[in-house]
Amino acid sequence: MGTLGPDCGSDSGSDAGAGAGSSADSHPDRPRVLGTRELCSTRIFSVHQERVVLPSGLEQDLAVVRHGGAVAVAAVGANGRLLVVRQYRHAVGDWLEEVVAGRLEPGEEPLAAARRELEEEAGMRAEHWREVSTFFPAPGFCSERMTLFVATGLRAAGPDRLAPDDDEEIEVAWRRPQDVLASARDAKTLVAAAFVLRDGAADSGLT
Numbered sequence: 001m002g003t004l005g006p007d008c009g010s011d012s013g014s015d016a017g018a019g020a021g022s023s024a025d026s027h028p029d030r031p032r033v034l035g036t037r038e039l040c041s042t043r044i045f046s047v048h049q050e051r052v053v054l055p056s057g058l059e060q061d062l063a064v065v066r067h068g069g070a071v072a073v074a075a076v077g078a079n080g081r082l083l084v085v086r087q088y089r090h091a092v093g094d095w096l097e098e099v100v101a102g103r104l105e106p107g108e109e110p111l112a113a114a115r116r117e118l119e120e121e122a123g124m125r126a127e128h129w130r131e132v133s134t135f136f137p138a139p140g141f142c143s144e145r146m147t148l149f150v151a152t153g154l155r156a157a158g159p160d161r162l163a164p165d166d167d168e169e170i171e172v173a174w175r176r177p178q179d180v181l182a183s184a185r186d187a188k189t190l191v192a193a194a195f196v197l198r199d200g201a202a203d204s205g206l207t
Contacts, residue, residue, distance in 0.1 A: 029055055039063075044103055045142075067144035071114040072101040074132075074192035075124060075151045081174040082196060083154070084189070085121050088169065096185055097173065099192045101146070110147040119157045122172050127153030132195050137187050148192055150199070 031052035039047045045067045053059050075083035084097045102117040104110065111129060118124050133148045181193040 031055065031060075034059070036064075044068075045144075063141060065142040065144075067103075067142055068106070069104045069110075070101060070137075070144055070146045071104065071110050071117060072099050072146055072148045072188040072192055073114050073118050073151050074099055074148065074196050075118060075122065075126060075154055076177075076196060077154055077174060079174075080177070082177045082180050082193060083122055083124065084173050084175050084180060086171040086173060097175070097180070098184070098186045098189045101188055111149065114147070114149045114151070118151060119161050120163065121170055123157050123161050124154050125157050126151035127155070132199075133191065135191065146188060148188070148195065150195065 031054050034051040034053060036048050036050040039049055041047070045065050048064045048066055050062050050064055051059065052062055077083065083100065085100055086095055086097050088095050100114075100118050100121045102113065102121070104113050108116075111131070114129065115125070118126060128151065130150045131147060132150055135146055135148070136142075137144055137146050177193045177196045180189060181197060184190050184193060
């Protein structure tokens with residue numbers, strides 16, 4: 001969970017000009033970005049307001065959350081159960097069970113981030129890693145791109161494990177993937193459970 005930066009909640013940005021959306025200008029059916037300004041930033045994301053021209057010619061202001069990317073880990077034990085972590089999510093006001101996940105540090109490769117998050121959040125390391133999907137969790141307003149890995153050959157990290165973030169209070173549990181798919185309320189966890197069930201990881205452990 002990110003802590004809001006000192007300038008979040010106030011309009012601290014300035015007009016960046018028409019060049020801000022050059023990637024959106026490369027296709028004739030995409031909106032053309034006239035300008036963008038940063039409204040606020042945190043240690044995890046920034047919020048921008050962009051003025052765009054839709055293909056119909058209509059001009060519109062859109063709010064966009066810019067995010068540096070994240071990873072999720074479907075960690076499967078030898079018995080086929082899926083490792084989940086229970087943590088409080090203030091945005092929805094409830095505790096959720098989710099697969100291990102976290103943001104990319106600047107310059108960090110997705111696999112390195114996945115290894116780090118598994119150790120920080122669950123105290124586990126894995127011998128086998130497989131990248132299975134990359135997807136957008138909330139493309140309606142956020143640029144976050146998430147890479148999903150299946151991890152097997154699990155073992156405890158030991159006393160030298162990486163510690164979780166100071167703001168993370170986490171409980172670790174093991175669930176049958178079909179139970180996770182039936183009860184999860186978190187999108188990345190639903191995706192992870194579906195991949196595990198589709199690929200037979202719940203039966204073989206993939207070890």
